[in-house]
Amino acid sequence: MDDIPLSAVDILQIIDIQLNKSIKELVAGKSTLQNEIISSIIMEFGKVVPENITELPLQEAVKRIGSKKDSLGKHTQSVVQRLFASKLPNVFSLASARAHLKAKYGLGPQRQDAVLLVATTLEPVSRLPDAASGQAWLDSVANVYAKRLGHSFVTTCGKAVKASTKSAAQSANISLPCASWNYLPRTLVLIYVNGARATEDMESTISEQAMTLAHVYKDIGEEFVNRTRPLFSRKKARQYSSFWNWARQDAMRWIYSILAGGDQLDSEATSKRLHMLRNRSSPGLLKMLKGIISTLAYISDQPSQKALRLAVDIYDRCNEALDCDPLYRELSTPLRTPCASLLYMCERPGGLAWEYSESLSSIYFDALTEVASSGITFKGKVALVTGCGKNSIGSGLIEALLSGGAKVIATTSSYNMQSVRFFEETYRQFGARGSELVLVPFNQASVEDVKRLVDYIYSDSAIDSSSELTVRILLTNILRMLGEIKAAKVKYMHLITPTLVVLPHSPNQGLMGDDESWSGYISITGGDIGWTRSTSMTSGTVSTYAGMEKAGWRTFSREEMAFNITWLYFAQPWWSWHTNAPSLHSGIRVEISAEQSRLRAVLSGISSDIRAEQQVDIKSFRYKELTSPLANFTSDMPCAKSYEQLEHLRHLEGMVNLDKVVVVTGFGEVSSYGNAALRWEMEAYGEFSIEGCIELAWIMGLIKHFSGDHPATGEHYIGWVDTKTLEPVRDRDVKAIYEPYILEHTGIRVIEPELCENGAAAKKPFVRELQIDHDLEPFVTTAEEASQFKLENSDRVDIWANPDGTWSVKMLKGAVLLVAKAMKFDRTVVAQLPAGWDPERFGIPGDIIERVDPVALVRSGITDPYRIYEYLHVSEVGHSIGSLGVLKWRWMDKPVNNESLIESSINNIGPLKPVVAACATSLTIQSGKARMMLAGAANSYEQETSYDASRETEYGRFPGEICRPCTATRAGFTEGYGAGIAVLMSASAAIEMGAPVYGVVALSTTATDKSTTNLTAPGQGMLSARSPFLDINSDVCACVDNYPILKIWLWSPWVHLGRSQTKDILHTWGNEFYKNNPLISPLRGALAVWGLGPDDIGLASFHGTSTVLNDQNESDVYCKLMQKLGRTPGFPVPPALFMLNGVLQSMNSSIVPGNRNADNIDNDLAQYDYLVYPSQSYKVPIIKAAMLTSFGMSQSGAGALIIHPDYLFATLSRDELEAYRHTFVHVKTSPPYTPDQESQVYLDPHSRARYNPLSGSYQF
Structure with missing residues (x-):
């Protein structure tokens, strides 16, 4: 049988499946199985796998991947190896199997691969005992393979051998070792010489390349080489198109801000916001507004009526614009009174020099007037915008294009979280109906990036021949980019409409040459950028622009300059001049510099005089802070309203049995941001407060509290100090000093080694089953463990007693061992506890930490658990808290936390529940079996289950955004460390104890959907x-x-x-x-x-x-x-x-x-x-x-x-509510000392109040 290469279909269709179905259809909605199959295909075939392979029929997928494969890939090799390691005897290795297929059937290496692929689907039920049974099994596999091909194998038979020939062969076998022994030294010498020559050639090549590289660095500089490195990657392209959701969010936030008593926007901001909602009108938005209007129509209070009027206004405008194209309009009010300014259009009649054009200038200003009054749509347009960082004119152009409905491809050379967030927010604010923003990393100084970007635009961005491409280009590679655009248009047959190129010139009259042979493909428009305020490049020259405005010349805001450029999108070469008085600009800068020098000289003279007269240092002229504000730590406790404030809920009074109502009176957590309060800060506000930074810095061991004589200054100091240096740290400085480190080492991030069980995050541990083919050396153990080895391995292990009372164990040939191995693993992302988190810092003794589960630590939320028994009998307190990590450690025969199932309970008398969280816990309270329950659980990261999400970084995703629910690119959940607990009580118990009530658990339920094999x-x-x-x-x-x-x-x-x-x-x-x-x-x-x-x-x-x-x-x-x-x-x-x-x-x-x-x-x-x-x-x-x-x-x-x-x-009577509020908040009407003690307390600095259990208050 001819030895032919494997085809992709041989690998994808090992079992009998229909090739006209896609992977998505075959897995029948089992996402886990689908992800596993895709991962295996990518591992097997590499980069040739199409991105949408799950949607393609297998026939089409095979065509895309390619038909020929010389050998097994990474995945199929590992599957075959795993088969031989787990089910075949060690004496019948993979090499033995290949030799058997070659000798018996004459199969070449590629046919052998095909047989071995079939073997993976016909593996034995259990490990085969010897080589003979292994050969018999492989023969059956080979026959199955031949049957699938429609062939049958004929085994080769040897002929009879004469006795003389046999004798000669035996003599040759005897003499062969001697000949080999004599030949071996010469062979080794030859191998050494050849290896030395190869090494010499390699060193010569490396030396030559190093000299070339050194020459390049020396000639053009290291900075040039670094700045021209390519950044572009198709995988890292980010797409934003969900305008419909941001419109709903914007409308809801606006309406609810009015309901919550927020301030009304000014007329300009209101006009802009209404216009953007109009641009994003959709049936879903109108339906949402209609629902809000119907719910507000029956509420008569003033905030609701204001919100109702706003909702009606938004609805009317959006309803009118539902069938209209989105429009870009500049609605900003000019920041200065109108003045004469030199803005005009130039043209090149007959290809000659640029000349002022009165007609074009008139057309241009008419167009600007039309944009300002009626607007302009960019629906169906596609624009490439480079040089569009935050606060740049380019970002203003993106805002204009998106609000007009265009598809914008923006580039950034700073592909980081801050840059990505800026473009996300830009689309949320300005993305109109049908618009789309695509963000790609790009280095315009790189020739390779220019080629890749242009090819990506014309091949992947669905630009049809009727679309225009508006390109704004800055920096160097402009001619090369224009050439690449022309070549791409020819390649992809986009020949109907020329691509419009808008070239912004700086005020120093930068010029652009003739468009030569590109005129049929590219139309060039230029604009001299005017003096623009408030950009990232001009933020430090505010005084200069103020001087120009005072002299009567015109400067522009970022939005105004983008508005002026917008109407340059016409088909013929134009040049717009927005620049005023370059010489005046230089003169004003000189005047300002001279004035600053004069003022510095005056201040220096005054300072010298005072220093000479009063011996006062010049620093006294600088602002000196006499006070340093401290952090204000607060606790967000729920507030119980008064009886009058709950008047609108009076119909509920006396309507429930408080004994059967379950309430949450407390909660706590140990999570990736430390605790519940800190996690809420990040969740609700997106940043840590000063107080939050101080708490996290303490939790992470960065600072500690100090009270006493400071060793550096010798002065008495009370406050925070750096843990390592003991340098004092003011409260207000903690955020500036430590926040970058805190953000880097909290939340979802690349796993840190100290959190791994084996201390190595770069290794992913596995075990492999291995059958030994010879007896091993004995080892010593106990009698009990020796009997356990014998029980598992039976006749494949020998055990015997030693004279000293120990036992020896010897593993025999055929015994099976589990041998540890590890895979290189460097991209694990997990929601981890803050780095440096140490339970001992919370006052939990070290001996307890070593003996109990992490879940026990969350109990620190209760100051003194035994105070509970002041109000409740011991039988009325139960818990439903679980442990973790027990079974795994028991299987590995490692020490287990002996108290892991009991340490989380403050009480072993009340009801105990399996770990089912709030559902069964609430039922326990409602049934009267308990009046208080602790419910919670813990979760720990396991390397064994974390591998599949590691490829997210290849697509430009940062660790903190690996988990992104409901987005178009979501790719699976993220594991995390932590523990959470809730204190549940009956409402009657909470009111009796005066406990805070955070919420009422009105319903808790579980449901199982159906019988399934998909986890x-x-x-x-x-x-x-x-x-x-x-x-x-x-x-x-x-x-x-x-x-x-x-x-x-x-x-x-x-x-x-x-x-x-x-x-x-x-x-x-x-x-x-x-x-x-x-x-x-x-x-x-x-x-x-x-x-x-x-x-x-x-x-x-x-x-x-x-x-x-x-x-x-x-x-x-x-x-x-x-x-x-x-x-x-x-x-x-x-x-x-x-x-x-x-x-x-x-x-x-x-x-x-x-x-x-x-x-x-x-x-x-x-x-x-x-x-x-x-x-x-x-x-x-x-x-x-x-x-x-x-x-x-x-x-x-x-x-x-x-x-x-x-x-x-609201269900309580007035007396009950007032009694609860008094218990919950004790309002002090008198000081803790008597009038006779007042003077003594003031005079004695050591006097302290103490708690008096008889009076239930603190007294002196």
Whole structure:
């Protein structure tokens, strides 16, 4: 059989599958399996794999990849090796198998590869015992391969050998070793000589290349070489096109800011914002505005009416513009009064010198007038803009083009997080309907980058022959770029419309030559840039521009200059002159410099006189701070409103059984930003406060508190000092000094070695099963362990007792060992604890840290756990907290935390629950088995499950944005360290103890969707929480009907029975009236208990796994739930991406935090008009109710409904509420000392107050 190369189809179709189906169809929605297949294909075939291979039929994928392959790739090699290591005897190696196929069937290396591929699908059930069975198995595989090809193998048979020939062969075999022994030295010498020659040739080549490189560096300089390095990469291109979501976000933020009492915008800002919303009009936006209008129409307070008028205005403008093209208009008010300025147009009649053109200038100014009044659209246009950094004129051009509906390809030479965030925000503000922004890294000084960029634009950007390409080019390679554009237009047949090139000239009259033979492909327009203020290049020359304005000359803002350039987009060569008086500019700079020198001389003279007269240092003339403000640490505790403030909720008074209401009275976490408060700062505000930086710097061991005589100054010092140098650090300086380090070593980032179990983040550990082919040396162990080795390995191990009482173990031939190995692994990204985080810093003893799980550390949120028993019996306190890492360590026979299952409980008498978090925990309280429960869990990073997300950096993604739920480029979840805990109580217990109430757990439920073999596929089991409309008034009537009977019980000697009956009635018609009723859904019923409806859900806390299928599934589930519940169509719920702690913090602060990694929302999510996906935080009046969901693996989901604590306090009577507020906040009416003690306390600096348990207060 001929030895032919493998084809791609041989590798992709090892099993019998249909080639007309795509990978996506074959995996049937199993995202994990799909990702694994794609990873394997990329490993096997490399860069030739098309990006959309999951969508292509296998036949088409094979054509794209290529048909021939000389040998097995990386993936198939590893699969074959794994097969031989795990299922075949060690004496029958891969080399033995190839030799057998060659000898018996005459197969060449490539045919052998094909047989081995088939072998991976027919592996034995268990390891084969010997070589003979291995050969027999391989023969069966070869026959299967031949049958698939329609052939049959004929084994080769040897002929009979004569006795004389056999004798000669035996003699030759005897003499061969002697001949080999004599020949070996000569062979070694020859190998050495050849190797030395090869090494000499290599050294000569390296030396020659080094000399050439040194010459290049010496001749043109190292800086030139470094600045011309290519940056462009197709993979790193970022696309922004989700204008529809940013329009919804902008409208919601604006309307809710009015509802929350925010300031009204000025007329210019209002006009700009309305115009941009008009440009982004869409049916989804109109539906959302209609829903908001319908909910505000029945609210009569002043903020609601102002918000209603704004919503109606936005709706009217957007409705008018729905079928119109987006328009660019410059609506800024000029910053100075109109004045005469030299702005005119030039032309080149007959290719001669540039001349002033009165007609063109008239056309130009008419065009500017039209743009200012009516606007201009760039719909269908494609623009390449270079030199467009922050605060540049180029960025102003991008804003104009995007607001006009163009597709803009922007380049940046600074491809970092700050630069990327700037372009993201630019699109959010100015991206109109149909516009798109593409950001690519690009170095215009690199010839290679110029070629790649132009080829990318014309080959990948869907530019058709009717589109125009507007190109703005700066710096050097301009001629080369124009040449590449011309060549690309010829190559891709874009020959109808010339590409327009706008060349901004500087005020020093930079010129552009003739367009030569390019006239059919390129049209050149030039503009002399005027004196432009407020750009990154001119920010330091404010006084110069002020002088020019004073002299009557015109300067421009960045927006005005971009507006002037915008109307240069015509087809013929033009030159616009916006520059005024270059000589005047130089003169003003000279005058300003002379004035500054004069003032410095006067100040120096005065300082010298005073120094001579009063011996005062000149530094006294500088501003000297006499005080250094300290950080103001606060605790965001929830505030219980007064009875009068809750008047609008009076209908809830006395309507629930507080014993059956579950509330959250505390929460804490150990997370990638340290704790819950610090994580909330970053989540809600995007930065740390001064107080947050101080706390994190202390947590990370960067600073410590010092009190005493400072060793450097000898003076008494109280405050923060640097941990390493002991230098004093002022509160206000901590942020400036330590924040860069804090940001680098907190949050999601590349894993740091000290957090790895083996201390090496660059290694990913594995084990390989290996069968030994000879006896090993014995080793010594205990009798118990020796018997365990014998039990597992049976007759493949010998054990015996030694005279000293130990036992020896000898592994025999055929025994199987697990041998450790490691893979190079350098791009692991994990949400880690802050670097330097040490539990001992929180006061937890080291011996406890060594013995218990990290989950126990979150208990530090309770100052003294035993104070709980002042209010609750020990049997009424339970917990539901889990541990981690136990099973793995037990399997590896390493020490296990012996107390990992008991250390998290302050009480071993009350109810204990499996680790099921809030759902079963709430049920325990509602059933009366406990009045307080601790619920929580911990998570730890494991290298074994972290590999698949490591390729994100190849696509230009930074560690902090690896997890980006609901975006178009989301690529999977990110693991993280941490632990979280919540303190749950019955409402009656919380009120009795005076505990803060952060939220009411109105509903907690779980659902399993279906039977499945796909661990991570999303499901919609949470839809079981939907339902019909309910009215709390019917429950009020039912309770009132029973009250006359209760009054008799309450005034009788059996008062305790009356109270019990009252609670039962409230329980029946209040808390749980909807339970066990199949006609009432749990979610609708839980809302109705508190007098709420579906429109009152103000926040949806997404699980947000950042996987393609789950994020879409979760959005779909929420929208179906809202629709079934009867929520006003189009009235959106903003989803946030955090857990229960974040929901409670959001309720307490009335802030909806945005997902700051939401750079471009997936357009497939635009259909879910009940949702808005915010990227920025915004304030709302109140979050009445919030939904929390977790769509877990194996088709398991969980959900919870959290109610604002105001609704709980509204159920209390005036006396009950005032008693609770007094318990919660003790208002001091007198000092802790008596009038007789006052003077003594003031005079004695050592006097201190002490707690008096009899009076329950602090006294002197």
